Amino acid sequence: MAPSFGALRWEVEHGVGTITLDRPDALNSLDATLKRELLAVLREAERDPAVRAVILTGAGRAFCAGQDLKERLGPDAAPLDVEVRERYVPIVLAIRRLSKPVIAAVNGVAAGAGAALAFACDLRIAADGASFVLAFGRIGLAPDSGASWFLPRLVGLAYAAELLYLPDSMPATEALRIGLVSRVVPAAELMPQAQALAGRLAHGAPRAMALTKRALERSLEVGLEEALDHEASLQGIAGRTADHAEGIAAFLEKRPPRFTGE
């Protein structure tokens, strides 16, 4: 039976798992429950073979406003380094290590660690009214949850520095111009387009998708020769899959492939 959650919604349809952060009155900011459930649902997405691609989005007018600042003032708040290491880092790593592609469908404002969650995803598509605010500096904090790692890789040091040192709100159109998101669509089109994109990913060969994610990940950290060698190893794995044989057969028989993940 599919697990149920209180602070987020989890729906699986046609190979696509959709995570909707669901605390709209608090702009889907991350309280203890949402952080715990987000990690749990990412593990569920990995475990469930019916899920071949994942969408992460938010309910209401925000994607995610980062840490729930009201909870942070509470008596049980952990020191920041502990909170980041124990609650945020596992979520970011779960997204990066998920063997299935994750699309951030950024429906509204993405702030602080909420923006970092979007950066950790494999693809970012934004509604035209969405925005990014690297709000850490506004409240006297340094970046966390991978914001300072992802941003230079996504948009280069110059824009990463602008976003992190001068935490102004960046509208989706500007995010598209600098390459922070790959598509901006009218708000009403966001979920249909994200679902169409995820549907295409879900019809791909699952092992090839996972290997592509690993190749891209490694490419960020190594030189050309090591990347070439790593690609060759991954291709060796892909070449031994039934899906590769199916891909060739489908091509020769002039029909769409039916990938099974074998």
Ligand code: T3D
């Ligand atoms: O534990 C740790 O702290 C470590 C981890 C840190 C990582 C981080 O994420 S640090 C960054 C935390 N996030 C922020 O600093 C963003 C705070 N929010 C904002 O700056 C603004 O709300 C937005 C730019 C996101 C949106 O602005 P706006 O004008 O559209 O909405 P608003 O009026 O400010 O907010 C609407 C409601 O959401 C409001 O509640 P109310 O007054 O109607 O009852 C506001 O308090 C609430 N809200 C917004 N963000 C948060 C929040 N409540 C709790 N935590 C939030 N982060």
